[in-house]
Amino acid sequence: MGKKQKNAISPTRAEDYPEWYQQVVKASDLAEKSQVRGCMVIKPWGYALWENISRTLDDMFKATGVKNAYFPLFIPLSFLEKEAEHVEGFAKECAVVTHHKLEQGPDKKLVPAGPLAEPLIVRPTSETIIGDSFSNWVKSYRDLPVLINQWANVVRWEMRTRIFLRTTEFLWQEGHTVHATKEEAIERTMMMLDIYKKFAEEFLAMPVFTGKKSPAERFPGAVDTTCIEAMMQDRKALQAGTSHFLGQHFAKASDIRFQSAEETEEYAWTTSWGVSTRLIGGLIMNHGDDDGIILPPKIASAHVVLLPIIRTPEDRQKVMDFTEKLANELTDTYYHHRKLTVEIDDRDIGGARGWDWIKKGIPVRVEIGSRDIDNNSVFVGRRDKGHRDKESIARDEFVNKITHILDEIQNHLFERALSRKNSNTVEINDSKQFHDFFTPENMEKPEIHGGFSMSHWCGSETCEAKIKEDLKVTIRCIPFEGEPEKGKCICCGKDSNQRVLFAKAY
């Protein structure tokens, strides 16, 4: 392995991380930009991944009593205005429907016609429209809790978009629950955050911090926003999911009241929580290497690709028979409650074929040539290892241990990411050191490096804003992990009771 290795993606992560991201998305065939500003096309390989993500989460939600429903895409402006902070938070970035048909204008061109009496907002989130239904559904404490989730598309007109990470339209789930007491609502907020953490770590192999957002970073209208924060390979943070305790803000805005067991009239307590196709961006930046993306087996679009090697026309029948028989056996195998997904790629395009699957991040590649068949063996490559690091395995042994191999890959990806997260999270107490840690030149030098800093914060919005202004660093969360600790604010030096997680973020 002494000679220079060819990599599939150019530039490499070290050369230009943001551009590597764009190229790796393209090479992976997960998604592409569309002609509609900031909107993406999720291609079959990416959508299969989203299906696995969403079905897994859906099962986890349902196991806690949550049921799915579906609410209107459009939110009347007056609904959005019911909660003052909420509308302010979304007013600057929403798609507005103002007309309901097209007519020929004076120059024969089609123009919007049929103006609406009240503009409709394409949902950026659905608290207010769902709240309207909840206000009808909830009459008595016997109707509570209401535990609802919706899988839907939402639109936020962001100025700068980046595929999966921040797109004008994205797919997500938004859970909305109503409770009789504050305690129950807080418990649900934390329960869903725990599910997000579990899902991120056990399925996406993406270790996360959990914590509470600072007031400045809260969801518009929430009392508390909790979140999971993951570290990407450029040591920047990605907010990967949020769970909000909404207090009675939205219950008051939407008039969600109930008669208590004591026959008093009370406002309810609500929560909301969501993850989106952004998770796929996190996945790419967590595990991808200079050869493409790497899909964790538990949610991979497919698990195994079989690559028959047909050198002569006489080989074809023999190799394809062996391949198809193997595929049938593999697809009858269960891996974490779903059947293995196996692709057969018999395209005659030379070495580009293997590279295609490496770039697409499939966990296991299996080459099947005439000689392998004679030995009753297969030639196996794992995506978590180097692309030349392949191994001959007896065919039946491979079938028997495929789920074990997949688990190994899953665990390896998690361990690798966890070790990266741990070694790049440091406690900084010195203001100069904090500044150096986050200056852009140092970010590109891992030996001085940037990453996550657990540093003291006095709690003032002024310090938070100053750090953001000076260094483009934000408080990612006030972590739930760790013990309270006395110290001095990294910005102003005043007393602090807590370390918080600082990082640059997507």
Next chain:
Amino acid sequence: MGKKQKNAISPTRAEDYPEWYQQVVKASDLAEKSQVRGCMVIKPWGYALWENISRTLDDMFKATGVKNAYFPLFIPLSFLEKEAEHVEGFAKECAVVTHHKLEQGPDKKLVPAGPLAEPLIVRPTSETIIGDSFSNWVKSYRDLPVLINQWANVVRWEMRTRIFLRTTEFLWQEGHTVHATKEEAIERTMMMLDIYKKFAEEFLAMPVFTGKKSPAERFPGAVDTTCIEAMMQDRKALQAGTSHFLGQHFAKASDIRFQSAEETEEYAWTTSWGVSTRLIGGLIMNHGDDDGIILPPKIASAHVVLLPIIRTPEDRQKVMDFTEKLANELTDTYYHHRKLTVEIDDRDIGGARGWDWIKKGIPVRVEIGSRDIDNNSVFVGRRDKGHRDKESIARDEFVNKITHILDEIQNHLFERALSRKNSNTVEINDSKQFHDFFTPENMEKPEIHGGFSMSHWCGSETCEAKIKEDLKVTIRCIPFEGEPEKGKCICCGKDSNQRVLFAKAY
């Protein structure tokens, strides 16, 4: 059973069918109107049904090589305009996004701001936006066929809306395929129509006619529209699914070209096909009775409800233990590839509890009282039978034959609907008789009745338009079933080569 039976739904079907429909939807808890014009809220019971419908169809599509993807919600006006008939067909009923933010107007009220250079149409269907991607994906005959499906929401600003049947926003799937030859595209069009027929009949228990639409009833821009048409209990037709052969119209509009094996540059051939939440409306009107909806077991939101009867506090433990043990055994049982879904309803609300589940159409209700437990039996009601027609069955026998009972219900619903469809489809050759058949007064008298008429049509748009004008009757399809036959047009008396299916329709 001599005394007058109480019915759960008022009015009954016979009294006022359209109002019965509204009331039965409400009583079933499937969905409700929202505050947004023409948009519905799909409630958990309705969404679970849609999940089962969509997952079943999804498996059927995937078995034919179709893959899912996702394309933008918004279509630039210029894209929609690429196909002249297409834009004309949708211009009168589309939601138009014209601004991308909200700002305070002069009177401090929020008003649309940030006008878009080009209006965006909320997709009413996606041929043109998907066609744009396809034009990039397809370069060579080796890239074909492209077989894509999308599960999505779409918006059509209909003047009159009715829940599930015609709503401003609805959920659907839209398949879009690209082929090298006309023959292949036609074959795919028919393959998907066959899947729709199979799904409607085998899963929804809803018998359908298949056929081709007359030119006047085609999808805007299609060369041919094929459809499945079902008969509701008021003997009106419901178009329940369509599969379009688009020829090269959209390939030319979106510039989908490929290099053939012979190295010539060719336009591709495309198809599109879809079914929507409208199917749920069809389901309700096909099987519902004066006590509520009836869900066919194969796609029911849940299969069995257990109703513990707790007469004394001492009963509780014993009855609930028995109930939960039974639930666990049932949920371990597979019924047509998915596990049985079992609800336990232990609300203490008297007789209203049983009626709730009757109205919701659950296939099997099981009452469990202390005496039943002593006899080791359960008291079982089937939704396809009268609400008093219940039967005591030994507990273990019930567990053993539950899938058999469900199959019996499924088959019974289909046979009942088929017999209704057959007995209300007649061949009418006489113009006066045709007129009488379709006059509104007779529609309300089943003995003279309305229904489906297979009658001769000369093929002229004038005759088709006259019949529609005079009787509000349309050609539902030119059926694929039956032999060609010479005759005289039911309208003008000129020569005809075919009978076509006439009916009033939703």
